[in-house]
Amino acid sequence: DYTPTPADKFTFGLWTVGNVGRDPFGEPTRKALSAPYITRKLAELGAYGINLHDNDLVPIDASAAERDRLVNEFKQALSDHGLVVPMATTNLFTDPSFKDGAFTSADARVRGYALQKTMLSMDLGHELGATTYVFWGGREGTEVDASGKLLSALGWFRDSLNFLAEYSESQGYGYRFALEPKPNEPRGDIFFPTAGSMLGFIPTLDKPDMFGVNPEFAHDTMAGLNFAHAVAQIIDAGKLFHIDLNDQKMGRFDQDLRFGAENIKTAFMLVKLLEDSKYAGPKQFDAHALRTEDEAGVWAFARGCMRTYMILKEKARQFNEDSEIQAALKAYNVHDTELEGLSSGFTPEKAQAIKAQTFDRVMLGERGPGLEQLDQLTIELLLGVR
Ligand code: 3MF
Numbered sequence: 001d002y003t004p005t006p007a008d009k010f011t012f013g014l015w016t017v018g019n020v021g022r023d024p025f026g027e028p029t030r031k032a033l034s035a036p037y038i039t040r041k042l043a044e045l046g047a048y049g050i051n052l053h054d055n056d057l058v059p060i061d062a063s064a065a066e067r068d069r070l071v072n073e074f075k076q077a078l079s080d081h082g083l084v085v086p087m088a089t090t091n092l093f094t095d096p097s098f099k100d101g102a103f104t105s106a107d108a109r110v111r112g113y114a115l116q117k118t119m120l121s122m123d124l125g126h127e128l129g130a131t132t133y134v135f136w137g138g139r140e141g142t143e144v145d146a147s148g149k150l151l152s153a154l155g156w157f158r159d160s161l162n163f164l165a166e167y168s169e170s171q172g173y174g175y176r177f178a179l180e181p182k183p184n185e186p187r188g189d190i191f192f193p194t195a196g197s198m199l200g201f202i203p204t205l206d207k208p209d210m211f212g213v214n215p216e217f218a219h220d221t222m223a224g225l226n227f228a229h230a231v232a233q234i235i236d237a238g239k240l241f242h243i244d245l246n247d248q249k250m251g252r253f254d255q256d257l258r259f260g261a262e263n264i265k266t267a268f269m270l271v272k273l274l275e276d277s278k279y280a281g282p283k284q285f286d287a288h289a290l291r292t293e294d295e296a297g298v299w300a301f302a303r304g305c306m307r308t309y310m311i312l313k314e315k316a317r318q319f320n321e322d323s324e325i326q327a328a329l330k331a332y333n334v335h336d337t338e339l340e341g342l343s344s345g346f347t348p349e350k351a352q353a354i355k356a357q358t359f360d361r362v363m364l365g366e367r368g369p370g371l372e373q374l375d376q377l378t379i380e381l382l383l384g385v386r
């Protein structure tokens with residue numbers, strides 16, 4: 001069957017199954033669930049771990065004693081149920097102090113507070129065993145570009161990340177940092193809207209090897225982009241440090257739907273990409289049950305995310321073993337040993353030899369690559385008739 005075990009490395013944010021169903025137009029429809037309770041329930045469903053923002057566990061105004069009590073109860077639940085905390089992150093978006101940015105606020109006091117809050121949250125994450133630290137700049141953006149901060153914001157963000165990388169090293173935390181792009185929402189425009197923006201920014205940091213990307217299915221889909229393409233580029237750059245799986249209708253508000261609920265074909269291509277490339281990190285579901293649901297719906301949502309991944313993983317295996325599909329792929333990929341040799345690794349002689357070749361341009365333009373058939377075979381595989 002398609003029941004996961006911890007070896008499948010599925011994780012959920014505390015904020016995902018803990019989502020109470022608030023939206024900009026309506027009050028919560030569900031009661032808050034405690035971290036220890038969520039831990040027990042996710043363990044029963046076969047998850048591997050739980051990720052958190054500082055304030056998912058510890059309220060922003062908690063006393064030191066309350067913090068310690070909440071952390072200890074959570075730690076106890078993790079050890080009772082055999083779950084781990086692979087990733088931690090900071091909530092730099094809910095509190096009104098961050099309304100115009102955290103690391104990119106034009107107010108130096110807010111930037112200082114964001115650094116302080118992040119260091120304390122890194123301390124908490126380390127205490128819980130996290131080795132990946134995510135940065136999602138939810139409020140790092142603008143509605144009013146007349147503020148003139150477009151260039152200075154990039155510099156402030158870079159300075160903050162450089163500072164925090166040094167902090168991690170000085171404390172011996174050994175974090176790898178994963179930057180999460182999103183094009184918009186809650187800000188009108190968020191800085192670093194795409195995976196490519198993050199990949200372009202990382203080499204400008206003092207310690208680029210410590211930084212990678214945490215892409216999210218819904219974020220690229222909101223912008224009309226193909227998430228599998230983004231993830232392929234991140235894998236190619238050696239920067240897939242973490243991943244947020246969910247689903248989304250294109251061009252809508254941020255829906256955070258159950259994984260595979262909407263774009264099943266892209267979800268399949270993504271799972272195939274992750275499995276074929278042997279991605280070994282945690283697969284986090286950053287999504288939540290529909291606002292219509294009660295608690296039973298929350299666990300149906302969580303189980304569904306993992307089941308759909310497991311089913312698509314099995315479909316990817318079938319795809320790789322399907323002789324008709326493999327024959328179509330073989331026909332699609334035309335090999336030419338001589339040309340492939342000439343085209344790889346420049347030498348002046350190879351350049352001359354390629355220039356001297358005669359190509360049958362008309363024949364190349366007439367050739368049908370068989371993609372209609374390949375796509376139909378893929379659809380039939382997904383629809384379960386192969
Ligand atoms: C928002 C998100 C965030 C980030 C989280 C860090 C609240 O659309 O995706 O979830 O994923 O802050 O992982």
Ligand code: MG
Pocket residue numbers: 216218219254256286
């Ligand atoms: Mg998101």
Ligand code: MG
Pocket residue numbers: 254256
């Ligand atoms: Mg969201």
Ligand code: MG
Pocket residue numbers: 136180216244286
């Ligand atoms: Mg996310």
